[in-house]
Amino acid sequence: MNNVDTVSTDVLIIGGGPSGLATAIHLADTFAKNGTAHRIMLIDKGSSIGSHILSGAVIKPEVFKELLPDVEFSEIPFNAKVVKDRTILLSEKSAITLPFHIPYMSNAGCYTASLGQICRYLAVKAQEKGVEIYPGFAVDEILYKDGKVIGAKTKDTGLDHHGNQLENFQAGTRIEARITVFAEGTRGSLTKMLIQKFDLAKGKNEQIYSLGCKELWSVPEGNIKPGEVYHTMGYPLDSDEFGGGFIYGLNDNRVALGIVVGLDYKDPSFDVHDAMQIWKTSKFVSRILKGGKLVEYGAKTLPEGGYYAVPKLFVDNALIVGDSAGLIAMPSLKGTHLAIKSGILAAKTVARALSRDDTSEESLKFYETLMQNSTIDAELFAVRNFRQAFTKGLIIGSLHFATQLITGGAGFFGRLKTHPDYLSTFTTKALKKKPFKERFKGKLDFDKVLTFDKSTDVYHSGVFHDEQQVVHIKFNDSSTYKTVNIDQYGAPEQFYCSSEVYELHTNKAGEKEIRVHAENCMHCKTCDIKAPGQAITWVIPNGGNGPDFQNM
Amino acid sequence: MALTIISLVKQVPLPSEMRMGEDGLMDRTKAKSIINIDCQFGLEAGLQLLKQHPDARLIVCSMGPGSFEAALRSAVAMGYDEAYLLSDRKLGGSDTYATGLAIATMLKHLGFTKDSKEPFIILAGRQTSDGDTAHVPSQVAEKIGIPQATFVESVKSDGTNNVVAKRIIEGGYQLMNLPMPCVISLTPTGIPPRKQSLSGAIKARNLQITTFGIDDIGLGTEKIGISGSPTIVAKVVNMVSERPPITLAEGHNEVALVDSLIANLAKGGNVLEKKEAVEKKEVDRPDFPNKDF
Structure with a gap:
């Protein structure tokens, strides 16, 4: 036994998000058109397709016409068309609507949606x-033969x-x-191994990430109209914390909202989830939620490094697509259309390689050529220095951005570099500003009506993990963990984790230790990104485990 | 003489998935279906027996609507070989007696009778989460005419044509030695069901499930369905608990938890008042209990 x-199989696609599904669909269409029969297998770690999919989401719809040319557009389960699109400068009590759109942030012609529903x-x-x-199947190992990818293996259970x-x-x-397509989404656990093994990020910027926490609410009629889209800047973030809030009106009196914060923040005790709760108490946001109730909660990281952080996306017998490739356009934080587009281009490459019976790196380089001539490249190139500029804070970032707009994206300094997010965290001693809990003193008692603690929110994600399995959080060096992560940084895991996986516990001897509640895990992978010294590796748990998002 | 291992499964709504709709009624449309938990332990018991009988044939059977194919495919993805579904509109409304008869008739149709030359063992879940009667395994054993052991935690082959079943009884276990063929019903306390394998899921996807109607297995309509079921549902009562609502102590660590508990105790509740109110109510209508039954 x-x-x-x-x-x-001919083609293995790892991941059933928009990029993986687009690869599969376009590939199947191409095979049908060419009259060739090839087996396409797609596997996903979620218990069902869509259960691990979370996005804002406001989506640019054009690419769907390219992916599904024969389908009536109305058949695709988008939510409401954007009817009102505002950027708000937020403070606790006031909200100033900016009289213009931040360049590249307009949502005209876009649709709100549950990306999970679209994936289904x-x-x-x-x-x-x-x-x-x-x-429901997790793959935890890339198979190699003579140093080349030949597939993957599902996890032993x-x-x-x-x-x-x-x-x-x-x-x-x-x-x-014959060809494996890595479509695992943000910070893919196998993609990470692949990038390391083949040094695919060589000469590229370090990938940097944001963490987005999102809630779905059901609100009384009239609080917000379907298709109303608000993005907020400012409160409760400081000028050296990159990010903002989003509020999207959906059909049936639902509203999707949340905040996205760059993980290059400095305060080791900063908590994105709690910041979102505080954000909700602002007059502007709380008015929209008044009388409503929480339906779902979830969290996800987003690769924001942009153009210069996209690794090499092809090796012998393998391609990388979507979020795993880091294809997100800033500052609008839109990645769905790029994910789908990259899937289409990957499909074209795979079909061509199989028809020539040549799946070598040389043959798959065609993917890069297609990318370079596509809208993806153009879109990412125009904002290639956007996110890096803001690692220095809002003011310097805005100055940079202004010069970039004049110079077509270049700015005055050419390519701006990034540092991995975990290096941005200060030790508790070195932090010059008030730590998070002092900054928001008195605002962190959550009332479970408008604001929720993490465990209540986690309950609303439907998360489940098998009890009997190896804990999927790996501490890379437990000896330095206490002296560095706990003593110097004050155990930042307990704060940045979106779902209370980490708990700082003081035992009877007075020693501090981290307790891991792996069963809470939302699979956002923030710990893999943000742990000081890269102390934590997120390992994929059993297939079918994790959140069970319905309409995220 | 290869052994045949037969597992009986039922598909039920996932209890934790059942949510109350906005109208206050149970929203069953959104509830996902699973293989009844006890039946999953039955499936695993079959796969454990396979370790002792590597050449055994593994069959999974169910009775229900076409949607039950999902449960059968899940069983195949776990490691079963063949799947049979008894599905007929005329079976709708069958009680446990009629169900036992129908399943037994299908198994006999497949050649599994008490006089079978080939050894076989039927494994089932102790009971289902949506019926909770624990009747069906026994009914099947009776109708086929073979021995049965119910409430069994684990089952092992003894190397001959017998199996040893470890049965849960009050205060301990009972070890039973049963000749095959026999029926064993499994409690959800034994070896937990394994996860599906991808190779199994691929097999399940391509599997042809054999579906029988009652005509195919020679079962008449007189003893099945609502009219053929001796069970009569006289009345359905919505039980309202008289117990006062529970106040949960909350806290993220031991200290906060104990503080919360003490605060709740200090605040007090309506525990005694409620109890008194209930007792008083019972005195108010002294002739209520038992008389009518």
């Missing part, structure tokens, strides 16, 4: 076209906390594929 099964729709379309979709086989052990399955 412990023999490892092997299955083989795309999955049905893909299956109709013959794509085999298997949700039926292990105890220490990794010993239990009686219900089920060996993972080896999936051998």
Whole structure:
């Protein structure tokens, strides 16, 4: 029973988000057009397609016409068309509407949506076209032969906390594929290994991330209209914290809202989830939520490094697409249309490679050529220095951005560099400003009506993890963890984690230790990004585990 | 003489998924379906027996609407080989007695009778989360005419044609030695069900499930469906608890939790008043209990 099964396919797509599904759909269409029969397998770690998908979302719809040319646009489950689009400068009591749009942030012609719902729709379309979709399976190993990718292996299940086989052990399955497409989303755990193994980020900027916390609310009629879109700047963020809030009116009196904060913030005790709760208490936001109730909660990181942080996206037998590739356009934080576009381009590359029976790196370089001539490249290039400028704070960032607008994106300094987010965190001693809890003293008692503590929010994500498995949070060096992460940085995990996985506990001897509640994990991977000294590695848990987002 | 392992499963709504709708009624449309938990332990017991009988044939059977195919495919993804579904509109409304008869008839149709030359064992869940009767495994055993062991935690083959079943009884366990063929019903306390394997899921996706109607297995209509079921639902009562609402002590650590508990105790509740009110109410209508039944 412990023999490892092997299955083989022509194309393996890891991840059922917009990029992976677009790859699958366009590939199936291309094969059908060429009259070739190839097997396309798509696997996803969520218990169902869409259950791990979270986005704002305001989506640029044009690319869907390219992906699904034969489908009536109205058939795609978008929510409301954007009817009102405002940027608000927020303070606790006041809200000033900016009289103009920040360049590249206009949402005219866009639609609000639940990206999870759209992915479920795309999955049905893909299956109709013959794509085999298997949700609920986690892959934790890339398969290599002679140093080249030949597929991936699903995780062994039926292990105890220490990794010993239990009686219900089920060996993972080896999936051998001619081409593997990595579409794991932000900070993909296999993509990270692939980038390291082949040094794909060589000569590129370090990828930097934001963490977005989102809630979905049901509010009384009249609080907000479908298609009303607000982005807020300012409160409760300081000028050296990059980010802002979003409020999107949806049909049926629902509203999607949240804040997105760059993980290059300095305060080790900064808490994005709690900052969002404080943000909700501002007059402007609380008025929209008045009388409503929380429906869902979720969190996700976004790769924001932009143009210069996109790694090399092809090696022998493998491609990287979507968020895993870092394809997000700033400052609008839109990535869905780029994810889909990259999927389409990857599909064209894969189809061409298979028809030539050449899946080598040389052949797959075609993907890069297509990218360079596509809208993705143009869109990312125009704002190539945007996010880096703001690592120095809002004021310097705005000055940079202004010069970039004049110079077509270049600015006066050419390519601006980035540092990985974990390096931006200050030790508690070195931090010059008030720590988060003092800054917002008196605002952190959550009333469970308008504001919620993390555990209540986590409950609203439907999260579930198998009890019997190896804990999926790995401390890379437990000896330095206490002296560095706890003693010097004050255990920032307990704050930056979006779902209360980490708890600082003082034992009877008075020693501080971190307790891990891995079952809360929202799979946002902030710990993998932000832990000082890269002390934590996020390992993929059993397939089907994690949040169960319905309309995120 | 290869062994045949037969698992009986039922698909039920996931209890934690059932949410109250805005109208105050249970919203079943959104509830996801799962294989009944006890039946999942039955499936795992079958896969454990496979370790002792590597050449065994693994069959999974169910009775219900076409949507039950999902449960059968899940069982195949866990490691089963073949799947059979008994699905017929005329079976709608069957009680446990009629269900036991129908399933037994299907199994007999498949060649599993008490006089079978080939050994077989039928595994089932102890009971289902949406019915909770624990009747069906016993009914199936009776209708086929073979021995049964219910409330079993684990089952092992003893190397001959017998199995040893560890049965939960009050205050301990009972070890039973049963000849095959037999029926075993499994409690959700044994080895937890394994996860699906991808290779299994691929097999399940391509699997042809054999679906029978009652005509296919030679089952008449007189003993099935609502009219064929001896159970009569006389009345459905909405039980309202008289117990005062529970106040939860809350806190993120031991100190906060204990503080919260003490604060709640100090604040006091309406525990005693409620209890007194209930007792008083019962005195008000002394002739209520038992008489009518």
